[in-house]
Amino acid sequence: MSNTAGHTGVFISFEGIDGAGKSTHIDTLAARLRSAGRDVVLTREPGGTALAERLRELVLHQPMDPLTESLLIFAARRDHLQQVIEPALAAGRVVLCDRFTDATFAYQGAGRGFDTAQLEQLERWVQQGRQPDLTFWFDLPPEVAAERLSGARVPDRFEQQPAEFFRRVNDGYRARAQTHPQRFIRLDASQQRDAVWADLEAALTRRGLL
Numbered sequence: 001m002s003n004t005a006g007h008t009g010v011f012i013s014f015e016g017i018d019g020a021g022k023s024t025h026i027d028t029l030a031a032r033l034r035s036a037g038r039d040v041v042l043t044r045e046p047g048g049t050a051l052a053e054r055l056r057e058l059v060l061h062q063p064m065d066p067l068t069e070s071l072l073i074f075a076a077r078r079d080h081l082q083q084v085i086e087p088a089l090a091a092g093r094v095v096l097c098d099r100f101t102d103a104t105f106a107y108q109g110a111g112r113g114f115d116t117a118q119l120e121q122l123e124r125w126v127q128q129g130r131q132p133d134l135t136f137w138f139d140l141p142p143e144v145a146a147e148r149l150s151g152a153r154v155p156d157r158f159e160q161q162p163a164e165f166f167r168r169v170n171d172g173y174r175a176r177a178q179t180h181p182q183r184f185i186r187l188d189a190s191q192q193r194d195a196v197w198a199d200l201e202a203a204l205t206r207r208g209l210l
């Protein structure tokens, strides 16, 4: 659906292991899109609504088993989709979302070893076919990400995981990128910030979004 300015809603997600560089570029992109006349919604997962932010706190800090973790993440996603993402897209806005369902397949699926078929069921049930139009995957070796994050903050339940966990998570992202090649754009996040931004900008320009 398009708004009065003739803009159609666009849903862009940003993925990658902790410390891969997503946040560094999301704000810059939001400013760029706004200066091009787009109405931008900046949001994140788990989170993005009052309820989903409360669930985020639990998921990041409260010990729980992988099924509980997956259910809470999808519950948060359901609220986020209904309250924020779907209305914004219907109004012709650009939604920039720091992580979405690919993170669940990467962290809960590949990282924790939770059954992918069950995640696919939850994905269908909760999202009713909704997927990002474009997904930037910041691909970075876990050792480099750990180095970038070292001492930056008190680690949450995911950030406390060993490098081997993040290697599996990164493999999980690679698998998702192979399953959804039409929307995935891999960025070499080990480059300098400017080079990563240039690749991101070029990909959006090629698609007529900048």
Ligand SMILES: Nc1ncnc2c1ncn2[C@@H]1O[C@H](COP(=O)(O)OP(=O)(O)OP(=O)(O)O)[C@@H](O)[C@H]1O
Residues within 6 Å of the ligand: 016, 017, 018, 019, 020, 021, 022, 023, 024, 025, 148, 149, 152, 189, 190, 191, 192, 193, 194, 196
């Ligand atoms: N290309 C880069 N080269 C070197 N350092 C970088 C680069 N991009 C980001 N950083 C730095 O790495 C750290 C992590 O970046 P950032 O917070 O953007 O990652 P993130 O993917 O959003 O992490 P998280 O998912 O854990 O929030 C920050 O200190 C940031 O300044």
Ligand SMILES: Cc1cn([C@H]2C[C@H](O)[C@@H](COP(=O)(O)O)O2)c(=O)[nH]c1=O
Residues within 6 Å of the ligand: 018, 019, 045, 046, 060, 073, 098, 099, 100, 101, 102, 103, 104, 105, 107, 108, 158, 159
């Ligand atoms: C959406 C989503 C997120 N996670 C994990 C990944 C991160 O470690 C945290 C979110 O914190 P950040 O500020 O984005 O780094 O949650 C997850 O395990 N599964 C998911 O679906």
